[in-house]
Amino acid sequence: MTVVDLDFGTDATALREQLRGLVRDHVPDDFLGAFTDDPADLATAQRFCGLLAERDLLCLAWPAEFGGRDASVWEQTVVREEMWAHHEPRGAQYMGVNWVGPTIMRHGTDEQRRTHLPPIARGEVIWCQGFSEPDAGSDLASLRTTARRDGTGWRISGQKIWTSYATMAQWCFLLARTSRGDKRQQGLTIFLVPMSDPAIEVRPIHSLLGPHHLNEVFFDDLVVTAADVLGTVDEGWRVVQEVLAFERVGIARYARCERLLQAAPDALGAAWEDLPAELRGRWARMLAHCRRARLLAYRVVRTQSQGTVHPGDAATYRIAVTRLDQDSAEVLMELAEHAGTGAGRFRAAVADHWRYAQASTVASGSVEMQRVLLARSLLAAP
Structure with a gap:
């Protein structure tokens, strides 16, 4: 049985209060x-972001x-949550x-x-993720963006879609295909490329999430060098699996819901006492689901802190937290209808949460794909 100690310690408690104070003040x-x-x-x-970096709070868990x-x-988890x-x-x-x-x-x-690493730690650079494509979203290994050898370097051509922050990222x-293997997961390679290259075109996709979130990105014979390859050529899928496990637990969605x-x-x-008992019951149930998602996240953080990544655990958490996101949004929208004129900030925050929740079950891999990952991990377990 896995035991998780929920007491982060006095340092983490002080950090949480410090972060809340900085938010209040700035x-x-x-x-x-x-x-x-x-x-x-x-x-x-x-x-x-610059303020956090100046106080060594942006990447505090980094070496x-x-x-x-x-x-x-656990201190970095406090930062994520707050x-x-x-x-x-x-x-x-x-x-x-x-x-x-x-x-x-x-x-x-x-x-x-x-x-x-130094620009990230200083909060000076924004990254975007070139993974999903029009015909390779949740089925990422089916991507068609290709990188072909050109002397000692590579030429990359293809299209990515749903790329958050591409309009502002540096x-x-x-992820691109560099060769064909017996399996689709073989022959994929990760490249670190500058968005300022003229061979890259970004086209925003307008959505209810607002500007910057969704974009198409086109690569037209983008020239890169061997120095731009992250890890080993043709073995990028192993790194991607690790990346996705970190990404899926990296946003503490349960914290905003709670x-x-x-x-x-x-x-x-006063309107709270007049709410239907059924609605207050669903509100209480959502708080319990917040605690469940938090505990699942902590289990993943614990294994990652020990140098391992369990895709099944990450998938379990992701399923729970994205369902929480959407279910809590529906309950909160009903509650907001009963709020008076003085609760404008609450209603605006709830509406914003609802908009984000609509995309949560497809971001970072759809819930359906998370269930596939979870099933595979259970079948592979001893």
Whole structure:
């Protein structure tokens, strides 16, 4: 039986209070994320990200040699929880912090570490992920973007889609096919490519999530060198599986659900007592589901801290938390209908949560694919 100690310790408790204080002092009360139609929100996130970096709070669990301060993974979990609960005032930095940087630490060359890790730790660079394609979303191994040999380097051509932050990113963590094997997972390679190259074209996809979230990215004979390859040529799938496990637990979605659910009684005031018993019962059930998702996340964090990644555990958590995202959004929307005119901030936050929740069961791999991963891991278990 796996036992998880839920007491993070006094350092983590102090860190949580410090982060909440910084949010109160430096993030406007009506902040609902960096990627709205108001440019001031992105500016707020960029300033706040720089503030965290100055105080060694952005990548605090990274090794000191790479710009961190050797804190525990549990302290980094506190950062994830507080940032997502408060509508991610770091902006798009979580991608570089949570999995791009750690993946470069594990699989990159010394030169790649020197080039990429310090800017991430300083909050100066945004990364995007070049994975999904029009005919290879959840079935990622079916991708068609190809990289063909050209002397000592490569030429990359193809299309990616649903690429978050591509309009603002400086670098792309790109997966392309470099050869054909007996299985689709063979012959894939990861490249670290600059988004400023003129061979790359980004076309925004308008959606209810707002600007910057969804984009198409086209690669037209993009020239890269051997130095841009992360890890071993043709063996990128192994790294991708590790990346996806980190990504799927990297956003603490349960933290925002729980914060909004706990805020509901105060937001509704006297109207809370007049709610139908059935609705209050579903509200309580959602709080219990928040705790379940949190415990599943902690189990994955624990195994990752020991140097292992269990895809089945990550898939289990992802299924639970994305269902929580959508189910809690529906309950919160019903609750918000009973809130008075003085609860405008609560209603706006709930509406924002609902919009994000609509995409949660397909982001980072659909729920259906997570179930496949979970089934495979159970069948492979001794």
